[in-house]
Amino acid sequence: MQIIRVETPSAKYDVVTGSGLLETLAPRIERIAGRLPRRVFVLTSAPIWALWGEVFSASFAEPPIILFLEPGEKFKTLGSVEKLLREMARAGGDRGSLLIAFGGGIVGDVGGFLAAIYMRGISYVQVPTTFLAQVDSSVGGKTGVNLPEGKNLVGSFNHPLAVFADIGVLGTLPDRELRAGLMESVKAGIIRDRALVRFMEENAEAVLDRDAKALEKVIAASIRMKAGVVNRDERENGLRMILNLGHTVGHALEQATGYKVLLHGEAVGWGMIAALYLGRKRGTITGGQFERLQTLIHLYGPLPELNLKAKKIIAATGSDKKNVGGVRRFVLPVGIGDAGVVEDVAPPELVAAVSYMLAQAGPAPAK
Amino acid sequence: MQIIRVETPSAKYDVVTGSGLLETLAPRIERIAGRLPRRVFVLTSAPIWALWGEVFSASFAEPPIILFLEPGEKFKTLGSVEKLLREMARAGGDRGSLLIAFGGGIVGDVGGFLAAIYMRGISYVQVPTTFLAQVDSSVGGKTGVNLPEGKNLVGSFNHPLAVFADIGVLGTLPDRELRAGLMESVKAGIIRDRALVRFMEENAEAVLDRDAKALEKVIAASIRMKAGVVNRDERENGLRMILNLGHTVGHALEQATGYKVLLHGEAVGWGMIAALYLGRKRGTITGGQFERLQTLIHLYGPLPELNLKAKKIIAATGSDKKNVGGVRRFVLPVGIGDAGVVEDVAPPELVAAVSYMLAQAGPAPAK
Numbered sequence: 001m002q003i004i005r006v007e008t009p010s011a012k013y014d015v016v017t018g019s020g021l022l023e024t025l026a027p028r029i030e031r032i033a034g035r036l037p038r039r040v041f042v043l044t045s046a047p048i049w050a051l052w053g054e055v056f057s058a059s060f061a062e063p064p065i066i067l068f069l070e071p072g073e074k075f076k077t078l079g080s081v082e083k084l085l086r087e088m089a090r091a092g093g094d095r096g097s098l099l100i101a102f103g104g105g106i107v108g109d110v111g112g113f114l115a116a117i118y119m120r121g122i123s124y125v126q127v128p129t130t131f132l133a134q135v136d137s138s139v140g141g142k143t144g145v146n147l148p149e150g151k152n153l154v155g156s157f158n159h160p161l162a163v164f165a166d167i168g169v170l171g172t173l174p175d176r177e178l179r180a181g182l183m184e185s186v187k188a189g190i191i192r193d194r195a196l197v198r199f200m201e202e203n204a205e206a207v208l209d210r211d212a213k214a215l216e217k218v219i220a221a222s223i224r225m226k227a228g229v230v231n232r233d234e235r236e237n238g239l240r241m242i243l244n245l246g247h248t249v250g251h252a253l254e255q256a257t258g259y260k261v262l263l264h265g266e267a268v269g270w271g272m273i274a275a276l277y278l279g280r281k282r283g284t285i286t287g288g289q290f291e292r293l294q295t296l297i298h299l300y301g302p303l304p305e306l307n308l309k310a311k312k313i314i315a316a317t318g319s320d321k322k323n324v325g326g327v328r329r330f331v332l333p334v335g336i337g338d339a340g341v342v343e344d345v346a347p348p349e350l351v352a353a354v355s356y357m358l359a360q361a362g363p364a365p366a367k
Numbered sequence: 368m369q370i371i372r373v374e375t376p377s378a379k380y381d382v383v384t385g386s387g388l389l390e391t392l393a394p395r396i397e398r399i400a401g402r403l404p405r406r407v408f409v410l411t412s413a414p415i416w417a418l419w420g421e422v423f424s425a426s427f428a429e430p431p432i433i434l435f436l437e438p439g440e441k442f443k444t445l446g447s448v449e450k451l452l453r454e455m456a457r458a459g460g461d462r463g464s465l466l467i468a469f470g471g472g473i474v475g476d477v478g479g480f481l482a483a484i485y486m487r488g489i490s491y492v493q494v495p496t497t498f499l500a501q502v503d504s505s506v507g508g509k510t511g512v513n514l515p516e517g518k519n520l521v522g523s524f525n526h527p528l529a530v531f532a533d534i535g536v537l538g539t540l541p542d543r544e545l546r547a548g549l550m551e552s553v554k555a556g557i558i559r560d561r562a563l564v565r566f567m568e569e570n571a572e573a574v575l576d577r578d579a580k581a582l583e584k585v586i587a588a589s590i591r592m593k594a595g596v597v598n599r600d601e602r603e604n605g606l607r608m609i610l611n612l613g614h615t616v617g618h619a620l621e622q623a624t625g626y627k628v629l630l631h632g633e634a635v636g637w638g639m640i641a642a643l644y645l646g647r648k649r650g651t652i653t654g655g656q657f658e659r660l661q662t663l664i665h666l667y668g669p670l671p672e673l674n675l676k677a678k679k680i681i682a683a684t685g686s687d688k689k690n691v692g693g694v695r696r697f698v699l700p701v702g703i704g705d706a707g708v709v710e711d712v713a714p715p716e717l718v719a720a721v722s723y724m725l726a727q728a729g730p731a732p733a734k
Contacts, residue, residue, distance in 0.1 A: 010377075078449045082514075085445075089516035117484070120511060120522045144487060147449075149456035155487045156523065 002220040006139060006227045011159035015139055015227065017219050019212055021166040022052065022127070026059035029098070029125055032162050039097040040064040041088060043111040045071045048103045048129055051172050056102060056127075064100070065091050069110055073259055076106050076145045078154065084114055095119045101160075104130040105137040105264075109155070112143030116158035126163040130173055131181030132265055134165035135188070135222035140230045140240075151251075151259070165223070167215050175208075180265030182207065182300045183246075185218050187272060188225040190293055191242050194337035196221040197296065204299050242339040245331040246271035249354065252316035256308055269303045270361060274353040278345065279332040281352070289336055306361035310354045317350070369587040373506060373594045378526035382506055382594065384586050386579055388533040389419065389494070393426035396465070396492055399529050406464040407431040408455060410478040412438045415470050415496055418539050423469060423494075431467070432458050436477055440626050443473050443512045445521060451481055462486045468527075471497040472504040472631075476522070479510030483525035493530040497540055498548030499632055501532035502555070502589035507597045507607075518618075518626070532586060534579050542575075547632030549574065549667045550613075552585050554639060555592040557660055558609050561704035563588040564663065571666050609706040612698040613638035616721065619683035623675055636670045637728060641720040645712065646699040648719070656703055673728035677721045684717070 001018030014032075021028070030036055042056070042064045049056075049066065057063055067084050069075060088097070099122060101111025108126055115124035126138040144155015170178065182200075189197035199217060200207065206214035226243065233240040250271030254262055262270075273294060280290040297303070317328060330345045368385030381399075388395070397403055409423070409431045416423075416433065424430055434451050436442060455464070466489060468478025475493055482491035493505040511522015537545065549567075556563035566584060567574065573581035593610065600607040617638030621629055629637075640661060647657040664670070684695060697712045 078445060078452075082445045085521055086514055086516055089514055089520050117511070117521050117523055119520060120509065120524055142487065144484070147453055147456055149453055153456050153486060154452055154484050156484055157487055 002216065004220065004223045004227050006159070007231050008141070008159065010157075011141065013159060013162050015163040015165065015223050017134065017165040017167065017216060017223060019167045019216075021164045022055050022169060024059055025056065025100075025127065025164060026061070028164065029100075029162070033098065033123065036060075036062075037096045037098050039091065039093050041067055041091070041093065041097060041099045042102050043067045043069060043084065043099060043107055043114065044102040045069055045104075045107060047071060048107075052102075052129070052169060069103070069107055071106075073106065073146070073151075076110060078145055078147075080110065081114060081117075081145055084110070085118055088114070088118055093118065093122070095122060097122050098161075099124040100127055101125070102127045102129065103133075104128065105133040108133050108137050109143050109152075110145060112141070112158050112160065113145060113155050115160075116143055116156040121158070123161050124158075126160045128163065128165055129169045131170055131178050131219070132184060134170075134219055135181065136184045136226065138163045138165065139223055139226045140243075151254075165219060167212050167219070170210060170215065177263065178208070178210070179300055180263035180269070182218070183265035183269040183272070183297070185222040186296055186300060187243075187245050187268060188222040189296075190272070190333050190336065191245050191331070191339035192225045192228070192337060193221055196225070197293075197336055201292075201296055201299070208300070241329065241341045242331050244329075245333065245339055246273075246275050248317055248328070248330050249274040249313065249357070252313045253306065253308070255316045256312050257306075262304060266303050269297050269301065270306065270357055272297055273360060274357040275330065275332060277353045277356045278330065278349060279334070281349065282332065282342075284332050284334045284340070285336070289333075293333065293336065303361065305363060306358060307363075308358065310351060310358060313354050313358075314347070314350055369583065371587065371590045371594050373526070374598050375508070375526065377524075378508065380526060380529050382530040382532065382590050384501065384532040384534065384590060385583060386534045388531045389422050389536060391426055392423065392467075392494065392531060393428070395531065396467075396529070400465065400490065403427075403429075404463045404465050406458065406460050408434055408458070408460060408464060408466045409469050410434045410436060410451065410466060410474055410481065411469040412436055412471075412474060414438060415474075419469075419496070419536055436470070436474055438473075440473065440513070443477060445512055445514075447477065448481060448484075448512055451477070452485055455481070455485055460485065460489070462489060464489050465528075466491040467494055468492070469494045469496065470500075471495065472500040475500050475504050476510050476519075477512060479508070479525050479527065480512060480522050482527075483510055483523040488525075490528050491525075493527045495530065495532055496536045498537055498545050498586070499551060501537075501586055502548065503551045503593065505530045505532065506590055506593045507610075518621075532590070534582050534586070537577060537582065544630065545575070545577070546667055547630035547636070549585070550632035550636040550639070550664070552589040553663055553667060554610075554612050554635060555589040556663075557639070557700050557703065558612050558698070558706035559592045559596070559704060560588055563592070564660075564703055568659075568663055568666070575667070608696065608708045609698050611696075612700065612706055613640075613642050615684055615695070615697050616641040616680065616724070619680045620673065620675070622683045623679050629671060633670050636664050636668065637673065637724055639664055640727060641724040642697065642699060644720045644723045645697065645716060646701070648716065649699065649709075651699050651701045651707070652703070656700075660700065660703065670728065672730060673725060674730075675725065677718060677725060680721050680725075681714070681717055 128138040141159040246268040250267040253267040495505040508526040514520040613635040617634040620634040
């Protein structure tokens with residue numbers, strides 16, 4: 001078990017990762033919250049609850065109130081939020097109630113947002129069940145839902161009381177989701193942690209075989225990296241931007257494919273290839289570093305083929321939420337273990353980077 | 368012109384009250400925000416904009432983007448919020464955009480909530496146009512909307528960059544709304560400001576005639592009282608509870624009449640009568656103080672008749688959002704200029720207080 005401390009100006013809490021956390025959840029929350037309130041809500045999805053509901057419930061003396069969110073990005077809406085808020089009100093939720101978000105990234109985003117706005121804020125705990133949610137979306141306090149006009153356009157910064165990332169629940173995660181999630185760990189290594197890059201290079205087999213020790217190490221290192229950045233830049237004004245390595249092009253790929261073809265981690269994987277290319281052209285990484293990091297990304301692949309035109313992708317990079325005042329921002333790797341933000345990527349550079357990425361992503365399998 | 372400073376752990380800002388603020392709004396905001404962003408949104412209602420839109424717009428070099436909220440409590444919903452968020456997204460609002468809430472309490476509550484959740488938070492400014500919004504809802508950071516299950520069940524604590532309470536716009540306010548709003552100033556005096564009680568006793572005619580000097584004095588004193596309380600208890604954990612004098616029964620009256628018969632201030636006026644009765648019975652105020660304060664309330668009346676049964680009102684007091692863990696809280700006056708919170712009001716006491724209030728509120732005009 002490892003404990004990572006998150007300390008921002010507005011919240012201090014622990015992220016706990018390890019095995020057997022789910023079986024002991026209620027006493028762990030009681031230790032933090034003092035005692036469990038009269039109303040404990042669990043936001044989850046039916047498939048997750050079918051697999052893990054019994055284990056989850058066992059440690060609670062009184063059964064919590066279960067709220068279901070239908071799985072899939074298309075239910076990450078204000079409509080779902082309204083429905084869930086009403087269920088909470090009808091079930092007698094008050095300001096002292098607690099919400100536990102038990103599921104993947106969407107459950108975490110919606111759960112954190114529900115907790116942020118129900119009666120102007122109640123406490124909540126994150127229990128992420130996917131690799132991606134464990135290393136990424138459960139730390140940082142970003143919560144919210146989509147609008148038809150764009151992803152994550154509505155939400156708030158709202159930190160949980162604690163995060164419990166149980167390695168055991170990853171046992172039922174589909175292989176493709178694990179591999180996609182691991183792209184965020186590759187990213188963590190590239191921007192901030194050389195030792196993680198090396199560990200992931202040398203232990204790919206154990207990690208992909210879901211060896212508990214290997215997974216715990218990768219997850220803890222990824223969370224520690226993100227916590228370190230968030231601790232210094234809660235509101236994404238500066239340093240936190242580097243967490244978006246691979247995301248400018250990654251988001252564009254997701255948008256251009258209607259969020260239906262690629263998992264988020266897969267889009268970020270391709271986006272990192274484009275960013276590595278830009279970094280190499282600008283000399284922020286060497287040719288050797290470029291080859292090494294590209295190999296690492298493919299080691300945790302395969303990334304899906306892309307059947308897209310460069311033009312469409314480039315157009316989509318213009319609508320990223322992180323663009324303030326029309327400036328298009330890029331995160332570039334700086335050696336291995338550091339990164340920086342640039343705002344002056346010219347259209348021809350971008351075209352070259354996206355074309356390089358697409359050449360790798362064609363019908364012939366990427367190597 | 369008077370400036371009242373609000374300083375909470377999470378925000379510091381000024382509330383400015385006086386005449387001629389609307390005519391000079393843009394430069395005033397620029398002084399605070401540095402410069403106006405590319406997208407300035409104004410949330411308002413059509414009737415307000417018809418009266419004051421031209422004056423409002425005159426000081427802006429570039430016309431702001433106007434968003435309309437339909438007037439009335441029934442549009443204070445998540446449905447309206449979603450519609451407005453989408454309009455903002457389509458109009459190109461980004462994280463640097465600014466929202467100005469220009470209207471009564473509902474516009475302020477919805478506007479503050481939009482600003483809280485659009486792209487996880489943008490800046491906003493309050494320009495309240497009713498007496499009630501100027502003295503009450505624009506200070507304290509409470510924002511949000513209703514659910515079918517209850518009022519203000521959804522929202523967040525979100526402070527504005529600044530509040531500009533222009534006395535001039537009160538010129539077009541219906542008399543009944545002014546009188547209802549003044550109940551919050553009576554409340555401010557009772558719980559925290561003996562001098563305000565005296566001023567309102569001695570200057571009722573000037574205040575009700577909308578004499579600018581008299582209004583500015585009452586408004587500034589009311590805001591100063593509330594700011595002082597909020598400064599010490601931002602999240603309503605303790606002291607801030609005293610702001611709810613008259614609200615336990617007041618909310619019950621609003622609920623029991625379906626929010627259609629009474630203005631909020633009128634309900635609070637009647638609720639204060641019940642609270643004064645409880646205070647007198649418990650000896651927290653003397654018989655003389657009871658008479659004096661009751662006279663003051665009626666001086667700013669008339670309060671509307673109530674055709675309700677005590678039973679129904681008492682049942683409705685149980686569903687107040689401020690009740691945590693099932694406890695029914697009451698704020699009682701302590702002398703003139705102080706107040707305290709009790710949680711042990713027994714049903715017979717409550718019945719007596721509500722019955723006294725109803726006896727005054729019967730078809731024979733209250734005296």
